[in-house]
Amino acid sequence: MKIAVPTRNSEVDGHFGHCEYYTVYSVNDSNQVVKKEIINAVEGCGCKSNIAATLQQEEVGFMLAGNIGQGAINMLSMHGIEVIRGCSGDTDKVVTDFLSGKITDSNEVCHHHGESCNH
Numbered sequence: 697m698k699i700a701v702p703t704r705n706s707e708v709d710g711h712f713g714h715c716e717y718y719t720v721y722s723v724n725d726s727n728q729v730v731k732k733e734i735i736n737a738v739e740g741c742g743c744k745s746n747i748a749a750t751l752q753q754e755e756v757g758f759m760l761a762g763n764i765g766q767g768a769i770n771m772l773s774m775h776g777i778e779v780i781r782g783c784s785g786d787t788d789k790v791v792t793d794f795l796s797g798k799i800t801d802s803n804e805v806c807h808h809h810g811e812s813c814n815h
Contacts, residue, residue, distance in 0.1 A: 698756045708762045715737050720756060721791050748775040752777065761779055769781075
């Protein structure tokens with residue numbers, strides 16, 4: 697299994713479409729992280745970029761995100777990636793908490809800076 701996290705300064709970026717890069721964790725059958733890679737983010741809105749296809753090619757199955765708009769959620773979902781919203785903090789800890797069952801989806805859609813990210 698692979699898990700992607702939109703990242704800025706080793707923490708979950710508060711806005712999916714504006715992250716510096718994606719940290720991708722490879723996890724074995726024992727729920728242990730065995731590899732950590734970086735995928736550069738493209739500029740612009742996440743739902744209008746090709747990031748979903750790129751992550752799908754990398755066999756990512758989960759996106760652990762902070763704030764994310766419905767358009768990006770839809771795009772990731774169409775590429776077989778399940779989004780868990782409401783994550784924050786150090787990416788390594790977030791992934792460990794997710795694998796331990798401590799993180800669930802917040803079901804909240806991003807309204808960054810007072811505007812809807814629902815493209």
